[in-house]
Amino acid sequence: MTAPKKKILLLPGDGIGTEVMGATRKVIDWFQSAGRTAFEITEDLVGGISYDKHGTPVTAAVIARAKEADAVLLACVGGPKWDTLPFKDRPERGLLAIRKEMGLFANLRPALVFDVLSGASTLKADVVKGFDLMIVRELLGGVYFGEPRGIETLPNGERRGINTQVYTSSEIRRVARVAFELARKRRKKVCSVEKANVMESGVLWRDEVTKLHATEFSDVDLVHMYADNCAMQLVRCPRQFDVIVTDNLFGDLLSDLASMLTGSLGMLPSASLGLKEASGRQAALFEPIHGSAPDIAGRGVANPLAMILSYAMMLRYSFNLAADADLLEKAVQNVLSAGLRTADIVEAGQTSVATAVMGDAVVKELAQLAA
Numbered sequence: 535m536t537a538p539k540k541k542i543l544l545l546p547g548d549g550i551g552t553e554v555m556g557a558t559r560k561v562i563d564w565f566q567s568a569g570r571t572a573f574e575i576t577e578d579l580v581g582g583i584s585y586d587k588h589g590t591p592v593t594a595a596v597i598a599r600a601k602e603a604d605a606v607l608l609a610c611v612g613g614p615k616w617d618t619l620p621f622k623d624r625p626e627r628g629l630l631a632i633r634k635e636m637g638l639f640a641n642l643r644p645a646l647v648f649d650v651l652s653g654a655s656t657l658k659a660d661v662v663k664g665f666d667l668m669i670v671r672e673l674l675g676g677v678y679f680g681e682p683r684g685i686e687t688l689p690n691g692e693r694r695g696i697n698t699q700v701y702t703s704s705e706i707r708r709v710a711r712v713a714f715e716l717a718r719k720r721r722k723k724v725c726s727v728e729k730a731n732v733m734e735s736g737v738l739w740r741d742e743v744t745k746l747h748a749t750e751f752s753d754v755d756l757v758h759m760y761a762d763n764c765a766m767q768l769v770r771c772p773r774q775f776d777v778i779v780t781d782n783l784f785g786d787l788l789s790d791l792a793s794m795l796t797g798s799l800g801m802l803p804s805a806s807l808g809l810k811e812a813s814g815r816q817a818a819l820f821e822p823i824h825g826s827a828p829d830i831a832g833r834g835v836a837n838p839l840a841m842i843l844s845y846a847m848m849l850r851y852s853f854n855l856a857a858d859a860d861l862l863e864k865a866v867q868n869v870l871s872a873g874l875r876t877a878d879i880v881e882a883g884q885t886s887v888a889t890a891v892m893g894d895a896v897v898k899e900l901a902q903l904a905a
């Protein structure tokens with residue numbers, strides 16, 4: 535009996551989502567027709583488009599389908615059309631609900647500079663050249679979820695806003711484990727980031743990471759860094775880092791900082807992972823880091839490479855298809871080296887190409903590399 539096909543769910547979402555997913559779909563279809571993958575592929579709605587059709591940014595059926603899938607590929611949600619809706623109906627709530635329901639606690643954000651794009655960074659090319667970092671951000675805990683929270687009025691009439699930074703040892707250990715395991719497949723260096731100098735949750739974070747390292751991952755180099763210093767070091771000397779592991783709040787800030795070192799939002803993929811089950815199955819959602827770019831949506835000019843590289847991450851991390859992921863990343867690199875650019879990464883003397891042209895060029899390059 536043949537094994538059941540692995541299932542992937544595609545969620546194009548809003549704005550440029552349909553455009554970048556369209557280009558990526560051609561890449562996915564190439565792998566299918568070349569016989570390199572045999573996924574069962576379905577597509578559904580999330581975000582504003584789901585609200586327009588169903589009155590909710592994500593339906594229970596889509597959440598169930600996402601949980602059942604072996605991996606989910608999502609483009610982006612949101613746009614001005616839905617900005618005045620109550621908070622619970624906003625497109626972003628759909629995305630948050632999927633992440634929460636799938637139990638995705640570890641967010642992997644690679645930031646890597648393609649040599650041919652090192653001129654696109656706001657830092658000097660010789661500082662960012664060869665920069666290849668993975669930030670592992672804790673996604674379901676910390677100050678964004680901690681209780682108590684809220685805004686209260688004090689007896690003297692003043693108002694007070696409250697959020698609580700809170701982590702348990704198991705929350706810290708499970709995300710640190712993801713970072714150490716990733717480092718083993720990279721350059722074997724982990725930098726754990728908190729503010730143990732001023733926060734008790736940071737003291738616990740440092741303690742738990744140190745203990746886990748000593749008992750299970752002593753083959754990996756571990757350093758600790760305060761978050762403010764880490765921000766400075768990322769700009770001063772980004773190449774010193776391999777894997778950074780940090781909490782939800784610091785990870786939010788540091789991963790945005792790191793992404794801009796690379797030049798364009800349109801180039802960067804991400805993955806969010808859940809706990810690995812005994813069977814080896816692990817909930818996983820892959821998405822570009824950019825939003826729905828309403829300023830360029832509908833014009834066919836968006837850069838599809840972040841989305842295409844998110845698919846490469848899916849091949850690598852969900853399906854252990856490292857050779858196929860390498861092939862796709864190589865195809866992207868070759869297309870860039872040949873001078874093809876969408877408007878967001880175009881440099882002086884180059885003309886920009888449309889989303890579809892970029893996607894087709896990657897497919898053509900894949901076919902050539904595989905021949």
Ligand code: NAD
Nearest residue numbers: 610611612613799800824825826827828829830836837878
């Ligand atoms: P954005 O990432 O959509 O756009 C920021 C800038 O980068 C814009 O100038 C845009 O044109 C450009 N850009 C982004 N992706 C690009 C691509 N692939 N190719 C070329 N240029 C690209 O961020 P924003 O403007 O702050 O947010 C717009 C909407 O997206 C909002 O509704 C926001 O809530 C939503 N958003 C969604 C996600 C998500 O779905 N994960 C993430 C961030 C923002």
